[in-house]
Structures are given as C-alpha cells and as structure tokens.
Amino acid sequence: MKKALVFALCLLFCPLLLCGCNMQERFTAGTNKYLIAALGFDEVGDEVRLYMEAVIVNSDDSAAEKKTELLYGGGKTLKSALGECMRAAAEPLELSHTAAAVIGESISAKRYEEICDYLYNERQITLSILLLSSPSARELLSCETVSSAAVGYDLTGLIEQYDGYTGTKSKCRLYEIENSRRKAVNVAAMPSVKAQNGKFSLDGAYVFKDGERVLKLDPSQVFLYALAVDLQTRGRANFDGKEIEIKRAKSDISYKNGKFYLTVKADTENAAIKKEVQKGIEALFLLSKSADVDLFGIGNRLYKRDKTFFEKISRDYSQFYQNACLEVRVQ
Amino acid sequence: MTGNRPFCVHAVLQTALFVLGSAVISRPARGADEFTFSGLLISFAAAVLLYALMLPLSKAAVLRSEGENTAVSGAALCLLFFGAALFSLWCAADAFIAFTRFASEIMLPDSPAVFSVLLFLSAVIFFTLKRQEHILKFFFTAFWGVLFVALLFFITMLSSFDPENIFIYDFFNVKGFAAASKPYLINPVLPLALLPVYNSAVLKKTRFKAGFAGIILGYFLLFLTVSGSVLLFGAPLAGELDYPYSFAVSTVSVGRLFSRLDGLSYYLYFICALCRVSVCLFTLKFCLKKANAAAKGFTRKSKPRG
Numbered sequence: 001m002k003k004a005l006v007f008a009l010c011l012l013f014c015p016l017l018l019c020g021c022n023m024q025e026r027f028t029a030g031t032n033k034y035l036i037a038a039l040g041f042d043e044v045g046d047e048v049r050l051y052m053e054a055v056i057v058n059s060d061d062s063a064a065e066k067k068t069e070l071l072y073g074g075g076k077t078l079k080s081a082l083g084e085c086m087r088a089a090a091e092p093l094e095l096s097h098t099a100a101a102v103i104g105e106s107i108s109a110k111r112y113e114e115i116c117d118y119l120y121n122e123r124q125i126t127l128s129i130l131l132l133s134s135p136s137a138r139e140l141l142s143c144e145t146v147s148s149a150a151v152g153y154d155l156t157g158l159i160e161q162y163d164g165y166t167g168t169k170s171k172c173r174l175y176e177i178e179n180s181r182r183k184a185v186n187v188a189a190m191p192s193v194k195a196q197n198g199k200f201s202l203d204g205a206y207v208f209k210d211g212e213r214v215l216k217l218d219p220s221q222v223f224l225y226a227l228a229v230d231l232q233t234r235g236r237a238n239f240d241g242k243e244i245e246i247k248r249a250k251s252d253i254s255y256k257n258g259k260f261y262l263t264v265k266a267d268t269e270n271a272a273i274k275k276e277v278q279k280g281i282e283a284l285f286l287l288s289k290s291a292d293v294d295l296f297g298i299g300n301r302l303y304k305r306d307k308t309f310f311e312k313i314s315r316d317y318s319q320f321y322q323n324a325c326l327e328v329r330v331q
Numbered sequence: 332m333t334g335n336r337p338f339c340v341h342a343v344l345q346t347a348l349f350v351l352g353s354a355v356i357s358r359p360a361r362g363a364d365e366f367t368f369s370g371l372l373i374s375f376a377a378a379v380l381l382y383a384l385m386l387p388l389s390k391a392a393v394l395r396s397e398g399e400n401t402a403v404s405g406a407a408l409c410l411l412f413f414g415a416a417l418f419s420l421w422c423a424a425d426a427f428i429a430f431t432r433f434a435s436e437i438m439l440p441d442s443p444a445v446f447s448v449l450l451f452l453s454a455v456i457f458f459t460l461k462r463q464e465h466i467l468k469f470f471f472t473a474f475w476g477v478l479f480v481a482l483l484f485f486i487t488m489l490s491s492f493d494p495e496n497i498f499i500y501d502f503f504n505v506k507g508f509a510a511a512s513k514p515y516l517i518n519p520v521l522p523l524a525l526l527p528v529y530n531s532a533v534l535k536k537t538r539f540k541a542g543f544a545g546i547i548l549g550y551f552l553l554f555l556t557v558s559g560s561v562l563l564f565g566a567p568l569a570g571e572l573d574y575p576y577s578f579a580v581s582t583v584s585v586g587r588l589f590s591r592l593d594g595l596s597y598y599l600y601f602i603c604a605l606c607r608v609s610v611c612l613f614t615l616k617f618c619l620k621k622a623n624a625a626a627k628g629f630t631r632k633s634k635p636r637g
Contacts, residue, residue, distance in 0.1 A: 096591060123440070126591070127564070128582030175582065179565045304365070305500040 033057040034089045035097050037068070038152025040137030041115050042104035048111055049074045050081035051102075053141045054089065055149050066149045070141055078111075078118050095124035099152045101174070103190065104137040105213065112211035116181065119174055127175040130156055133190040133206040133213070140195045151200070159191060162202055167235020167246065168226040170205075184310060185299035185317070186210050189217070189225065207293055215291040224280045227251060227264050228296050244273050253301055260298055260326045278330040285326050294321055341467040342538050344474040345606060346526060346545020347552060350378070350519045351477070352607030353429035355556050356574060356600050360514035363570025366504070367561055368497050370511030375550045377512070378520045382527065382542055389527035396621045405625050412622035415528060416615050422522040423611035427451065430604035437577055438597055451604075458609040459616075463533040466609060473602045478552070480599045484592075485555045487583045492562035519553065522607065525614045532617040556599075 033056070040051035052071040073084030086093060101119055103112065119125055132155060134140040146154045159170055171180075172190045180188040187209050194203040205222045207215040217225055219238055226232035230251045236243055248267040253260055266277065288295035299317060303310040313320045359367045396408055434447035458466060523546065530538045560575035563582065569575040580596045 123437070126581045127578055128584070173582070175564050175568060179568050182565070182567045182571075304498065 032091050034069075034071075034091050034093045036093055036095050036152075037098065037150035038100045038102060038141055038155065039098060039119075040102040040104065040134075040141045041107055041111070042137045043106040043108060043111050047074050047076060048078055048081050048114075049138070050078065050085055051138050051141050052085050052089075052093065053150050053152050054093070068145070068150050070138075072138075078114050082118075095122060096126070098125050098129055099156045100130040100132055102132050102134050102137040102140050102155075102193070105133065105135045109211035112208070116174075116177065116211070120178055125174070127173070127178070129174050130159055130170075131172050131174060131177050131190055132159075133192045135194060140193055140200055142198075143195050143200045144198045155193065155200075158193070158200075158202065162191075165235060166223070166237050167233050167249075168223065168237065169231040169233070171231060183300045184303035184314065185294045185297070187294055187297065189222075192216070207291075207295060209293045214293045215288065215295070220280070221284055221287075224277065224284050225295065227266060227277065228262060228281050228284070244268060244270060253296060253298060255298075255302060255305070258325075260324055262296065262326055262328045264328070264330045266330060274330040278328050281328045281330075282326070285328070289322055289324075292318055292321070296326075298324065298326075338464070338467050338534060339538070339541050341471040342530060342534060342541040343545040343548060345467060345470045345610070346542055347549035348470055348474060348477060348603050348606035349526060349610055350523065350546060350549025351552055351556075351599075351603040352519055352522060353426040353604055354515075354519040354553060355576060355603050356429050356433050357518070358514065358553070358557055359561060359566060359570050359575055361570050362510070363514075363561070363566040364507065364511065365497060365499050365566055366507040366511035367566045367570070368558070369499065369508050370513070370515050371550075371554065371557055373508060373512040374515030374520050375546075377516055378523050378546050378550070379543065381520060382523055382546060385524050385527045386539060386542070389531055393528070393531045393621070396625055400625065409622050409625035412618045412625060415525070416618035416622060419525055419611045419615035419618060422525060423608045423615065425518070426522075426604050426607040426611065427455070430600060430608075433574055433577070433600060437574060437593075454605060455608050455612065458605065459612050463613060466613075467533070470602070470606055477599050477602050480595050481552050481555045484580045484583060484596065485559055487585065487592075488559050488563055488579065491582070493565070494562070496562050496565040497558075519549070522611070525611060528618065529610050529614045532614070 034054040035057060036052050037055050038053040040053070042049040042051070050073045052073075054069045054071055056067045056069055071085045071088045073081040073086075073088060075081040075084060101115070103115065107115065119129070119131075120127075141151050143151050145151055147157055148154050159172075163169060170191050171188070177188050177190075180186055187207065189205045189207050192203045192206050193200050202219075204216060204218045205225070206213050207217065223232065223237040227246075227249055228251055230249075232246065232249045234246055234248055236245050246266055246268050249265065251262065251264045253262050255261075262281065264277065264281070266274065268274065284295065294300075294317075298321070299310065299314075302313075392408060392411055395404065396412070400408060431444070431448045431451050434451065435442070435444035439447055458469075461469075526542060526545075530542065556576045560569040560572070560579040563569075563579050564572070564575070569579075572578050577593060577596060577600075581591065581593045583592050585592065
C-alpha cells in the first residue's frame with residue numbers, strides 16, 4: 001500500500017516536472033525571458049499595429065529587478081505584425097501569462113474578427129484573458145505601472161477591484177467574447193480604459209456589434225446595462241452622480257404577445273432610485289434602438305426559446321428590434 | 332480489504348476511473364449544444380443498462396469456456412472472445428491515442444510527439460507486466476488524487492459559471508436529446524461492456540454492486556468535469572475546443588501567484604487514460620487466451636475420428 005502511495009505521488013509530480021522541463025527548454029536558449037503581460041492592437045490605414053508589453057525576467061538572476069519593454073510590430077496582417085514583434089524580442093516570447101488584450105478604437109470590424117481568431121487559436125494564451133477597449137492601445141500600454149510589474153497585470157487588478165466594489169460583472173474575458181460571437185445576435189460589451197498623463201482609469205464601456213464599435217456607455221449607463229442583463233448582483237454604483245448601494249439584484253426578460261417585459265428586482269434602501277432606474281433603462285433601450293444594437297440580448301433569448309420563430313425574424317432582425325416594445329418593471 | 336469481499340472498494344474506484352478514461356479529455360464533443368447535459372444523463376442510463384446486460388452474458392461466457400463445450404458452442408465462444416479482444420484493442424488504442432495526442436499538443440508542445448508516445452507506452456507496458464492485484468491497489472490510491480483535482484477545479488470555477496449555458500427551453504426536441512447523447516454513448520458507455528469481463532477475469536466474480544457504484548462515481552466525476560467546461564464556456568464553444576476541460580482549468584487562477592494550475596489536471600488525464608488502457612489490455616490478453624482455448628477445443632472436436 002505504501003509503495004502504491006509513493007508511486008501515485010511520483011506520478012502526480014511527473015507531469016508537472018515534465019512541463020517544467022518543457023518551460024526550461026523554452027527559456028534556456030537565452031538568459032532573458034520575455035513574459036508577455038498584455039497585447040495591444042491599433043490600426044493605421046490598412047496596417048495593423050501590434051504592441052506587446054513584455055516583462056523581461058533574467059533567468060540567471062531571479063532577484064534582479066524586472067524590466068518591462070513595449071515590443072512593436074506592424075504589418076498588413078496580424079501574422080506579419082507578430083513576426084516583427086518576435087524579431088524585436090530576439091528571444092522566445094512566453095504568452096501563457098498574458099493577462100489582457102487591448103483593442104484600440106481604430107480597429108475595424110474585420111480586424112477585430114482577425115484579432116479574436118488569433119487570440120482564440122493561439123494555444124499559449126488562456127481563454128480567460130481580458131479584452132479591453134481603449135482610444136489607443138499603445139498609449140495605454142505605455143502608462144506607468146501601479147501595483148505590479150506591468151500595465152497588463154494592473155489592468156486585471158483594476159477590473160477585479162471594480163467588479164468587487166460595484167458588483168458589476170464585466171463579461172469581457174476571451175471565452176465570454178467568443179461565446180457571444182457564436183450566439184444568434186453577436187453583441188458584446190467591453191470596459192473602456194482611457195490613458196491620460198501616463199495614468200489610466202476606467203471610462204465606461206464600449207458595445208460591439210458583429211465586431212463593430214457601435215455604442216459608448218458612460219459609467220451610469222454601464223450600471224443600468226448591468227442591471228438589465230443580470231450582470232449586477234450587488235454592490236455600490238455611481239448613478240447620476242449619486243452613490244447608491246444595491247444589496248441584491250436580479251433581472252429577467254420575458255416575451256408575451258409581441259411585447260418584451262424586463263423585470264428588475266433591485267433590493268435598495270432608496271425607493272426613489274427605483275423610478276430613476278426604470279426611466280434610465282427605458283432611455284437606454286431607446287438609445288440601443290437608435291444605435292441598432294440589441295443591447296439587452298433579446299434576440300438571443302428569443303433564439304433559445306423558439307428557434308423557428310427567431311429564424312423567421314432573423315432575416316430582418318433590425319426591423320424587428322426597431323419595432324420591439326419593452327416594458328420595464330423595477331421592483 | 333481481504334475480508335469477504337476482497338478488492339471490492341478497489342473495483343469501485345477502478346471502475347470510476349475507467350468511466351472517466353479518455354472521455355474526460357475530449358468531452359463534451361464537437362457540435363455540443365444546450366442538450367449536452369441531458370445527453371450525459373441519458374448516457375448514464377444507457378451505461379447502467381449495458382452493464383446490467385453484459386454481466387450475465389460475460390459470466391455465462393467465462394463459465395462456459397471453463398467447461399466442456401460442443402463444437403458449435405466452442406466456435407461461438409471463440410468468436411465471442413475474439414470479438415471482445417478486438418473491441419478491447421480498439422478501446423485501448425482510442426484511449427492511448429487520445430492521451431498521447433493531448434500530451435504532445437498541450438503538455439509537451441515543443442517536444443516531438445514520439446516522446447509523449449514513448450513515455451506513455453513505457454507506463455502502459457510497466458502496468459501490463461504487473462499483477463492485477465497491484466494494479467487495483469495502485470488505482471485505489473491514485474483515485475483520491477483524481478477526486479481532489481476534479482473537486483478543486485469545480486469549486487474554483489464555481490464563481491465563473493453561467494447557469495444560462497445549460498438552460499433548455501425546448502423540452503420536446505427529441506432529435507436534440509438523441510444527438511447530444513451519441514458522443515457519450517461511444518465514450519464512455521461502449522467501453523463499459525468490457526468491465527464485467529475484466530471483473531470476471533481478475534476478481535473471479537462479476538461484482539454486481541461494485542460495478543454499479545463505480546459507474547455512479549465515475550459519472551459523478553465526469554459530470555463535474557463536463558459541467559466545468561459547459562457552464563464556463565457555454566456548450567457551443569466548449570464543443571468546439573479540442574480539449575474543453577483542459578482549457579477550462581487553464582482559466583483558473585488563485586490570487587496573483589497561482590495563475591496557471593493546469594499542471595494539476597494532467598494527473599487526472601494521465602491516471603484515467605492509464606486505467607482505461609491497462610484494463611482494456613488486460614481484457615484483450617484474457618479474451619485472446621479464452622478464444623485460443625475455445626478454438627483448440629473446437630478444432631480437437633472437429634477432427635474426424637479414426
């Protein structure tokens with residue numbers, strides 16, 4: 001029995017050691033390791049610009065101070081930009097610890113699809129990396145670091161901190177974005193991070209429809225959006241300049257006799273806020289109509305419940321959405 | 332352990348690992364949709380049914396092979412055992428290929444694939460040469476690590492799960508349920524047909540209750556792993572991935588220090604694939620022996636007298 005136990009433990013560590021060997025093999029080629037913390041994508045004309053924030057770790061001296069370097073590569077395709085980045089590093093790049101990918105505002109819908117495909121197919125990158133939007137990816141990744149060795153890791157800290165405080169879940173991980181790309185109506189929201197004077201801060205969110213940036217939400221609208229699509233569970237939120245506390249929130253969209261009903265159950269001490277929230281969500285719905293984007297995921301809900309009906313309306317979904325009526329109830 | 336029911340618990344745990352086998356690497360399969368969970372449940376019922384059907388059949392076949400047989404029954408037995416041997420070989424090869432492909436693509440991407448094949452092959456050969464009592468003891472011990480890993484990842488992924496990923500609105504979609512259960516019926520259900528033969532050969536008993544308990548435990552673990560990837564990614568995305576559970580666990584991070592814990596899950600794949608391959612290879616050996624013995628008896632009886 002003891003022998004079997006020892007053998008089982010050896011086997012437990014065997015795969016780990018083997019992977020360790022694999023990593024060692026990747027790194028012993030040079031003395032510096034290029035751990036990529038974040039990827040940034042901008043587009044100028046028909047050229048994509050790829051930025052990689054690399055944390056350079058000296059494998060001979062782990063105690064040495066870690067330097068960061070912003071690698072750059074440009075090209076007509078992402079592949080060529082990536083090749084240029086690799087040449088700039090002169091050492092193998094380690095993408096398995098990449099924390100975030102920043103999509104610059106200049107990125108077109110076609111390029112967005114190409115970027116998502118690359119991130120999804122690159123096996124070293126985990127599906128949990130954050131996808132964030134920023135006016136300029138280069139500018140954001142050039143900011144000063146705050147609490148870690150790289151801006152990429154600081155950005156994940158910022159989103160976690162925001163989620164923890166406000167209770168607003170950001171569905172911007174790569175697998176969540178990929179999941180929305182596979183849905184009947186491809187709409188995703190990404191937190192927007194702006195850089196100013198070498199510092200960065202959250203600045204609402206961008207809504208993407210089929211890879212195209214169609215709507216910008218300010219922090220108050222992000223809160224209303226999160227309430228409507230059941231991403232707001234609890235926490236504090238800034239609403240119209242006032243900070244309110246939500247103890248528990250739950251929402252559901254139903255469809256009956258050609259009309260949609262959005263029921264939001266928000267457990268808050270301030271009753272007057274409920275009325276304002278109702279008005280705010282109604283206004284957001286009208287805004288989404290003007291931007292022609294199914295912000296609340298009505299189409300996906302319909303598709304799940306009745307595929308035949310959705311297939312009928314999908315030919316002219318835009319028209320269907322424009323004619324849709326939504327009754328908001330905040331309880 | 333050596334009382335009235337020797338190796339009873341061992342058989343339960345080994346059966347559980349056998350159920351997971353290579354299914355834990357590749358399930359949910361391509362084309363998975365919201366029905367994938369229901370497919371898993373349907374396959375569980377099929378697994379229990381198949382095991383219940385195979386128990387008396389394997390028991391009878393093994394008993395008949397030990398006694399005197401007529402030419403016809405000898406030929407039938409020979410064919411039956413030869414068919415079972417071929418099926419064992421297919422199951423072993425399937426699990427072997429699934430694991431070595433995973434190892435060369437995910438665990439050791441920079442090493443040649445032959446390296447992963449040789450490593451796993453050496454482990455398989457080592458296990459094939461060992462006595463089955465030792466193998467049972469080994470899997471009894473190794474099981475707890477598998478349980479720990481599966482529970483650990485399920486718990487750490489809990490907060491990221493989206494229950495909407497498994498909501499079914501169309502309960503009358505028979506086609507959907509049938510299509511979703513098909514991959515599970517191929518793996519892990521089909522290989523379970525070999526377990527009663529294995530139990531008859533090793534434990535000299537069919538182990539009725541132990542087999543069922545093992546299937547329930549194995550399915551519980553499979554449920555944990557499949558639900559991990561489906562609740563996290565959604566069935567369509569999980570089904571598109573080559574190794575859904577592996578990609579799901581790669582998203583787990585505990586604090587900033589432990590950002591990649593996938594290494595732990597490799598233990599689970601290794602043990603489960605090893606269990607499937609070693610059991611199938613032993614069953615192959617046993618079936619070939621029985622087929623050979625039946626063939627000898629059959630040819631002796633077929634020779635004209637005089």
